[in-house]
Amino acid sequence: MNLIILGEHSDDKGKQLEKLTTRILSHHGYKNITTNIIKNGGQEIDVEAIHEKPGFGNLDISNVLCECKAYTKAMAMSDWLKFLGKVFISKIGVNTSAYFIALNGVNGNVAGSYQDLKKQHKNIHLVTGEDLLKPLNQIYKMITVEEIQSRVKVLTDRNPTEISICYYNETLYFLLAFVDNTFSILSQNGQRLEKDECDQICKLISVNTNHINYLDLESEKVAKDRKQRIKKYIICIIFEKSDFISFDDLQTKLLSYKEIFDNLTELEINDILT
Numbered sequence: 105m106n107l108i109i110l111g112e113h114s115d116d117k118g119k120q121l122e123k124l125t126t127r128i129l130s131h132h133g134y135k136n137i138t139t140n141i142i143k144n145g146g147q148e149i150d151v152e153a154i155h156e157k158p159g160f161g162n163l164d165i166s167n168v169l170c171e172c173k174a175y176t177k178a179m180a181m182s183d184w185l186k187f188l189g190k191v192f193i194s195k196i197g198v199n200t201s202a203y204f205i206a207l208n209g210v211n212g213n214v215a216g217s218y219q220d221l222k223k224q225h226k227n228i229h230l231v232t233g234e235d236l237l238k239p240l241n242q243i244y245k246m247i248t249v250e251e252i253q254s255r256v257k258v259l260t261d262r263n264p265t266e267i268s269i270c271y272y273n274e275t276l277y278f279l280l281a282f283v284d285n286t287f288s289i290l291s292q293n294g295q296r297l298e299k300d301e302c303d304q305i306c307k308l309i310s311v312n313t314n315h316i317n318y319l320d321l322e323s324e325k326v327a328k329d330r331k332q333r334i335k336k337y338i339i340c341i342i343f344e345k346s347d348f349i350s351f352d353d354l355q356t357k358l359l360s361y362k363e364i365f366d367n368l369t370e371l372e373i374n375d376i377l378t
Contacts, residue, residue, distance in 0.1 A: 105249060107233035107240070108279065109174045109207055110272040110308040117174040117312070122150050124271055125170050125205060128239045129153045134168065147190045167200040176312075179206040184214045188221075191228060200227060207233045237269065244276050246292045252278050255294045259321040270309065277305055279315070287315040296322050 109124070111117030126137045134153035141149045151170035171187045173179055184204065191202045209232045210218070218230045240246070249267055256264060266281040276292040289297060289305055297305065306318045 105234075105237065106266075106268040107207065107236055108268050108270045108312065109233075110270050110305070110312050111174070112308065112311065114174075118150075118172060120272060121172040121174040121205065121207060122170075123274065124236070124240075125151045125172055126153075127243065127274060128236070129168065129170075131239060131243050143190075143194060147193055149190065149194075165199065169194065169200065169202045170205055171203070172205045174207045176208055178208055179204075179210045179214060181211070181213045181217070184210065184217060188228075201229065202227065203229045203231050205231045205236075209233075240269065240271075240276065244292055246276060247294050252280075252290065252294055255290065256280060256321070259325045270305070272305065272308060279309060279313075280321075281315055282319065284317075285315070286317045286319040287313075288319045288321045296320075 109117050109120050111120050122139050126139065129137050129151070132155075134155050137151065137153040139151050141152050143149060149169050150172040151168075153168050155166045155168065157164050157166075169191065171190070173183060183206075187202075187204045194200075194202075210230065214230075218228075221228060246269075252267060253264075256262075262282050264280040265283055266279075268279040268281075270277040270279050270289075277297075278290040278292070278294065280288045280290065282288075287309065289302060289309070291297060296302075302318075309315055
């Protein structure tokens with residue numbers, strides 16, 4: 105399952121990943137969490153924090169530095185080397201850890217470099233979006249993918265081709281993609297979103313992914329259930345008549361029962377009968 109950071113533009117996506125990182129650090133007990141710190145020499149650190157634990161006489165304090173990359177592509181060697189430059193300029197010691205958070209992973213060159221580097225520098229870490237899903241589950245208490253799939257089966261016969269987690273402004277959403285280039289959104293608890301929130305997230309999904317057409321699963325289910333009720337009613341009318349009933353008579357009879365089917369239209373009847 106993928107983690108997608110939503111944002112109005114690339115800078116906003118970076119800020120959102122920084123915000124998510126600070127939330128995770130806070131959950132793990134880190135304090136003095138700050139963002140966008142300018143160090144000596146003009147080096148900018150995306151997120152910095154400290155962790156305190158009791159020691160002999162004094163608190164043992166450890167530091168953490170984080171570089172946050174919310175790019176849609178795997179990170180290349182140039183970005184990795186810039187991160188390492190910041191780390192070594194900061195002269196990290198045994199009480200400091202550095203994390204390169206690459207939302208969509210790294211390319212083969214970076215992966216190889218990291219494997220060699222961590223043999224001597226165990227306080228330098230590479231984190232991907234997949235690694236962030238576990239703490240997100242702990243923090244936000246999301247329902248499981250299996251529960252989401254069960255929820256979808258109740259609403260539609262469509263099978264999602266992709267289920268992803270979206271993050272925006274400290275809130276998580278389930279993104280469900282379908283084969284016809286449609287998508288739907290559910291809250292972290294598997295519920296339908298309110299209209300204003302849904303409109304905002306749909307717009308962000310269109311900006312940040314290839315998904316375009318939003319599908320309201322609950323409205324679609326209501327429409328399908330309504331259509332089935334009308335069909336059953338038609339069958340009852342036909343069986344009630346001992347003789348032949350024409351198309352026009354059937355249409356007229358249905359239209360006379362608008363109080364049964366709210367806002368029933370001729371177009372809807374024609375769609376059902378033809």
